[in-house]
Amino acid sequence: MSACAQCLARQGTLCGALDEETRARLLAMAHAEEHAAGRWLVQPGAAADAVFILRAGHAHVARLTHEGKRQILAFLFPGDFFAFTYEQRYAYGAWAATDVALCRLARHQLEGLVTTTPALERRIRVQVTRQLDSVQELVFTLGRKTALERVASFLWYLDYRQRKLGRPGAMTDIPMSRADIADFLGLTSESVSRALTRLRSEGLISLPAADQVGILDMPRLRSIGVVEAEPVPEQPPG
């Protein structure tokens, strides 16, 4: 219950915007778990029989290949909801990047509750839709941005996420390695490093430590990284 209270304080969470009764039922079927940094939360290829809500810590979701290639699909922050798929087996893996606390919801139980609780079903649909929006944003980043633009937009994103969790402050944490960032942005860790160095040398950011960044010129950083959609182009392309 107190685990929930902590979680509910956050916006955009699955359980927010639910009435007391539904929340209680959800809680009744939730397994509260804690895992040490480095542990699998979702094994790639395992039966997709649960979904998760991250309560504390950081976790990463990635698609992996036998050749050792890795594409990180999402960096999870407290309050994030993950492992929703239509497939019978997970196409990706998720692991604890730091020590984490999470709620595990068995899929068949959740599907059961959902059929009698339209509000919950709706809430899940909204969450999945938001994830769709953000993955489409990532598609654009990977398909059509340069290394510098990718890194700039990533810093913007990091800052945005941390502000949303209510950490103002001049500094933004970078709670993942250069290699992780690279595997999210479709680059190498060297390219990420070079892009950061360039942004620093041009006065857009400061890097007091490897895991902290100060954004000195947000408008310019944003103009590099965050590409605006065309308002209303004349004629469709193609």
Added chain:
Amino acid sequence: MSACAQCLARQGTLCGALDEETRARLLAMAHAEEHAAGRWLVQPGAAADAVFILRAGHAHVARLTHEGKRQILAFLFPGDFFAFTYEQRYAYGAWAATDVALCRLARHQLEGLVTTTPALERRIRVQVTRQLDSVQELVFTLGRKTALERVASFLWYLDYRQRKLGRPGAMTDIPMSRADIADFLGLTSESVSRALTRLRSEGLISLPAADQVGILDMPRLRSIGVVEAEPVPEQPPG
């Protein structure tokens, strides 16, 4: 009603798996429309006040920038469902690639119907979840595949989609230009062309016309393009 019958014949459609009454209500609020090739179906930046089901023809969804960059997010086939977003305005545009027929559903009406029709809500959630799965697949393609691998996986995907629509046959249609394929795969049209030429010269495919491909060696094509997920790696990376 006959427009619906045509649409319902297809698997994986929004309206499939709904009972008669719900389907009738959905139909009652659906605007059946037809649009000529080249027309906007969704204008980028417009109020996100409707969702669509494509009944016939092909449409493309893309994120566009004022600098003329374009990232195609999806190629829509008959039966596909699109323009679902959490945002108030569309971050992307969609247009008719050929003459199209579609159903338009006003978002506020649909939201209304959905609250009293759990089965429909569930159906929508499933559709959105499937889209999430496929966009995540695209993220991996853009982030971690070479040009040749991207094109190979694209051909596999085209073939897969057309088989699902029930067109066996030795030949697979390519119902979009090289530039469209390029903007989907994060490449240029020249790179797409070179990759196709290479696949042809290596005997994997035949190209009797620019808009048709014959897959001569599916296993090899698949092994190039479709990267298997790691079954169960020992220790999480990172």
Added chain:
DNA sequence: CGGTCAGTTGATAATCATCAAACGGAGTGG
């Protein structure tokens, strides 16, 4: 029969990956 346009092919350039070395902070042991 010429014109237009999508597609292909070729030459060159830019970006990013790869390979390699140096750097620096955190932790360890003398």
Added chain:
DNA sequence: CCACTCCGTTTGATGATTATCAACTGACCG
């Protein structure tokens, strides 16, 4: 307390892939 090691990061040199620019081909259409 300080040297040493380790590992992630940064920086440098080189190479590969893909983008860009440009020319050419062929199909379709007036």
